[in-house]
Amino acid sequence: MSQTDTAPAAATAAAGADRSLTIRHLDKEYVRGKAVLRDINLTIDGRGLTAIIGPSGTGKSTLIRCINRLVEPSGGEIVFMGQDLAKLRGAALRAARRRIGMVFQEYNLVERLSVMENLLCGRLGYVPVWRAWLRRFPQADIDAAFALLDAVGLGDFATRRADALSGGQRQRVGIARALMQQPDLLLADEPTSSLDPKTSVEIMELMARLTGARDIPVVVNIHNVELARRFATRVIGMTGGRVVFDGPPAALEPRHLTEIYGGEDWL
Amino acid sequence: MSAAAGARRRAFAPDWTGRVVVAAIALYTLYAFSALDFSAQRFATGLGEGARLIGRMLPPNFARWPLLVEGLIESLQIAILASALGILASLPLGLLAARNLMPGWVAVPTRFFIAFCRSFHPVIVAILFVKAIGFGALAGVAALIVASMGFIAKLFAEAIEEISPKPLEAVRASGAPFAAVVIFAVMPQVMSRFVGFALYQLDSNLRNSTMVGLVGAGGIGGTLDAAFKRFDYDFVSAILIAIIAMIFIGEILSGWVRRAFQ
Numbered sequence: 020m021s022q023t024d025t026a027p028a029a030a031t032a033a034a035g036a037d038r039s040l041t042i043r044h045l046d047k048e049y050v051r052g053k054a055v056l057r058d059i060n061l062t063i064d065g066r067g068l069t070a071i072i073g074p075s076g077t078g079k080s081t082l083i084r085c086i087n088r089l090v091e092p093s094g095g096e097i098v099f100m101g102q103d104l105a106k107l108r109g110a111a112l113r114a115a116r117r118r119i120g121m122v123f124q125e126y127n128l129v130e131r132l133s134v135m136e137n138l139l140c141g142r143l144g145y146v147p148v149w150r151a152w153l154r155r156f157p158q159a160d161i162d163a164a165f166a167l168l169d170a171v172g173l174g175d176f177a178t179r180r181a182d183a184l185s186g187g188q189r190q191r192v193g194i195a196r197a198l199m200q201q202p203d204l205l206l207a208d209e210p211t212s213s214l215d216p217k218t219s220v221e222i223m224e225l226m227a228r229l230t231g232a233r234d235i236p237v238v239v240n241i242h243n244v245e246l247a248r249r250f251a252t253r254v255i256g257m258t259g260g261r262v263v264f265d266g267p268p269a270a271l272e273p274r275h276l277t278e279i280y281g282g283e284d285w286l
Numbered sequence: 287m288s289a290a291a292g293a294r295r296r297a298f299a300p301d302w303t304g305r306v307v308v309a310a311i312a313l314y315t316l317y318a319f320s321a322l323d324f325s326a327q328r329f330a331t332g333l334g335e336g337a338r339l340i341g342r343m344l345p346p347n348f349a350r351w352p353l354l355v356e357g358l359i360e361s362l363q364i365a366i367l368a369s370a371l372g373i374l375a376s377l378p379l380g381l382l383a384a385r386n387l388m389p390g391w392v393a394v395p396t397r398f399f400i401a402f403c404r405s406f407h408p409v410i411v412a413i414l415f416v417k418a419i420g421f422g423a424l425a426g427v428a429a430l431i432v433a434s435m436g437f438i439a440k441l442f443a444e445a446i447e448e449i450s451p452k453p454l455e456a457v458r459a460s461g462a463p464f465a466a467v468v469i470f471a472v473m474p475q476v477m478s479r480f481v482g483f484a485l486y487q488l489d490s491n492l493r494n495s496t497m498v499g500l501v502g503a504g505g506i507g508g509t510l511d512a513a514f515k516r517f518d519y520d521f522v523s524a525i526l527i528a529i530i531a532m533i534f535i536g537e538i539l540s541g542w543v544r545r546a547f548q
Binding site for chain 1: 450452453455456457458459460461462463465466467469470471474475477
């Protein structure tokens with residue numbers, strides 16, 4: 020895609036690198052003695068879409084936020100591209116974060132900024148602050164933003180304010196913003212939970228297609244088991260802060276769902 | 287359910303604290319009236335005196351208009367300078383005092399400093415500056431800068447504390463440095479409120495700038511004070527009318543600016 024052509028150095032460097040993610044002995048407790056995540060061990064390949072399913076409050080969001088350190092892990096390692104993310108601070112943490120895109124449940128756009136400005140937020144880790152302030156972004160970034168807007172079907176919306184968009188449109192902007200970072204990993208925290216069923220499928224399709232074309236590995240938290248089955252290459256089931264299922268979507272059977280969500284009545 | 291028939295259940299708890307407080311306030315008001323020697327007779331005399339004063343104020347005398355214009359222009363300059371510099375200083379102060387962006391060891395001392403700026407009435411600050419740096423407009427500007435910082439830095443900080451954390455989280459997650467987070471995720475959320483606060487402060491500085499002159503800190507207040515002391519009540523009324531006109535014009539202008547920033 021034209022988007023990768025615009026920053027050839029970064030793209031080739033990233034393509035050559037190993038984008039797999041290794042989590043070892045990850046623990047998290049917000050309140051001492053009440054563990055949300057207990058000894059999580061996972062290796063996620065540098066490609067494909069990994070869906071994490073599980074009931075609310077089981078630590079899916081915490082797990083995904085520990086990876087880019089929006090939440091501080093209490094213990095363990097998160098190794099990505101040769102670095103233990105759990106130990107990074109300051110500039111090194113910011114440098115690692117800009118290689119990790121994130122899509123949020125409630126889109127988390129800056130409402131009063133235009134769609135274009137929201138997309139360019141994805142470049143703030145790369146562009147000097149004074150240039151960002153004066154909106155003097157490199158032309159390559161602006162070209163990449165327009166290309167991504169076309170790719171998510173919002174080509175005519177560049178100058179609209181984000182608060183004028185519908186939920187589905189906002190999430191498209193959210194995906195485009197994350198991809199503006201030229202990420203080596205995309206995290207998505209319940210990207211479809213605020214959307215209607217049809218839009219949910221469209222958003223998952225879009226995310227799978229755009230990341231597939233760029234060969235970016237995706238880790239997505241999702242409530243909806245059907246969506247997970249349909250789009251994931253691997254499903255991880257969590258309950259009570261532990262991984263209880265890990266395998267291809269085809270291997271996910273009713274007994275696993277019973278174990279993950281408890282009870283049977285809802286099936 | 288199990289309550290006896292006929293016994294109604296209480297829907298609202300009786301507020302005994304509230305009742306006691308209201309009764310105490312009413313009693314104190316009665317006491318204060320008696321202590322201050324307010325009587326109908328005193329009020330009637332006062333009304334008569336007031337009528338005599340108004341009689342002497344009319345018609346307003348604009349004969350010494352150059353003095354009037356000179357004072358007004360100085361007041362206007364004090365107000366605009368103090369607002370511009372005060373608002374400029376309040377932006378970083380407000381940011382440093384916002385507890386959702388700054389650690390406690392930065393926010394708490396900044397809040398103390400802001401509260402310190404606000405603890406005296408502008409007139410007291412003006413007296414201090416007149417004693418410290420001498421009579422004239424400089425003392426007035428300095429006094430109103432302090433007052434502006436004490437007031438809008440606090441409002442700025444509170445506006446920043448009320449923003450949605452979600453865009454902040456997203457911009458942070460993209461690896462943006464702190465300054466970029468402020469410019470892209472904080473400022474867009476608070477800008478229109480900041481403009482409102484700044485205009486409000488300009489408005490109150492306009493009024494305060496007419497007053498600091500009473501203590502020798504420059505502006506129309508000095509002219510007004512002199513006219514009072516010489517019993518030139520017709521000139522006093524001319525000055526008051528001029529001040530009212532200035533405040534009204536300021537109101538109209540700030541309305542325009544506010545609309546432009548909506």
